Structure formats: C-alpha cells, structure tokens
Amino acid sequence: MKEKKVNKNKIWPKGYIETNENIQDFDVRNDLIGNILKESPKKKFNTELFAVMAKRRSTRKFSSTPVEKWKIDKILAAADTAPTAGNCQGFEIFYVTENKKKEKLAKAANNQPYVNTPVLLVFCMNPSRINLDFTKTVIDKFSVQDATLAAAYSQLAASALGLSSIWIGMFDEDEVKKIIGTDLRPTSFLCIGYPMKKRGPKTRRKLKDLIHVV
Secondary structure (H helix, E strand, O other), rough: OOOOOOOOOHHOOOOOOOOOOOOOOOHHHHOOHHHHOOOOOOOOOOOOHHHHHHHHEEEEEEEEOOHHHHHHHHHHHHHOOOOOOOHOOOEEEEEEEHHHHHHHOOOOOOOOOOOOEEEEEEEEEEEEHOOOEEEOHHHHHHHOOOOOOHHHHHHHHHHOOOOOOEEEOOOOOHHHHHOOOOOOOEEEEEEOEEEEEOOOOOOOOOOHHHHOOO
C-alpha cells in the first residue's frame, strides 16, 4: 500500500512550526480543534472551568521563558471553538513571531512594553466571512463579537495551561494593519507568557451590585 502524500502547506499556517512531525492524522490536525479535543496535556493542570476563571489575572511583567509549542497549539485551537454568528467565524488571528514586528506593535499600542511577549496574537475582524442577510452595520457588529469571543477563549485556555496574559485594546489600528500586513480591522492583542511573579485574582464587584433583574 502506497504511503499517502501530504501537502503540509495545506495543513499548517504559513510560517508556523508544527509540534510533532510524526502525527499521522493530518485531516484532524489540519482542523486545529482536533488538537484540543484529542491530544492529552503534557502536564497536569487544574482545568476545571470555574477554577480557571477564578485564578485568571492580567500580567504586565513576563519572563523570557518561551512558551511550549503544544501549549500554543491548544491556545489557537481554543479560539477555533468559540461561538460565532451563524458559525461563520468572522475573524482572523495573526500569530506574531518576528521580534521587530513585536517591537513595532508595542509602539503602535501606546508604547506598552508588555506587548513584546513570547506569544503575541492579534485578533482581527473579517466580516466578509459572515454570509447572513443583515445590514453592513449588523454584520460588522457580529464580526467584532466573533473576534472578541475567540480572544476570550484563547485567554482562558492560556490560564488553564499555567500561563498569564494581558488583553490590549488601545492601539493605532492603521499602524497595526501596516505592521502585520492586512486590510482587516484589528480588535485586540492577546499577549501571553509566563509571569515573573504569580499573583492571586483581584477583588470584583459583588453580584448583587453587578446583576440587574428586570
């Protein structure tokens, strides 16, 4: 029986380095969600959803320790599981690996130095993917929501894997477009890495002050 030839250009995003050269089920691996559903973690973590939510905290001081590829796989796969309008997935993710681009993005984000982290993801709208019969205003709103939900899922996944992150929403959109080479509108940066120091979650509003029953 002849060995099935695989075109890896159709499997991995351009410039992305796969975790395991020996993975045989390329159809599953091509759909990144397969990674989060089938591959066992390399280390035990408390991934109970509410525990992950409770311990998550934004971090502005990251160590230079690189993030393992298998963790990056799961973070990207988590974004693929996020709910979207009509399941159209009206968003794109730019995984920034070049240090020079990270430095430029930090400047574009009001000189916030923590943008230059081991893992930097830029989430963008892509309303052209949403094939629903609504006005442009509504479609654009759906696309912003899609990108936001995807980033939130990735952020929770990072926390579940023992990493820290910070969400960046203030930046020069036109400058970001030039740096990452796209016409798509960026909605957020997700900066991920190992924290210099682990800290507990901050206090929040009491539910009785947050929830309004109408």
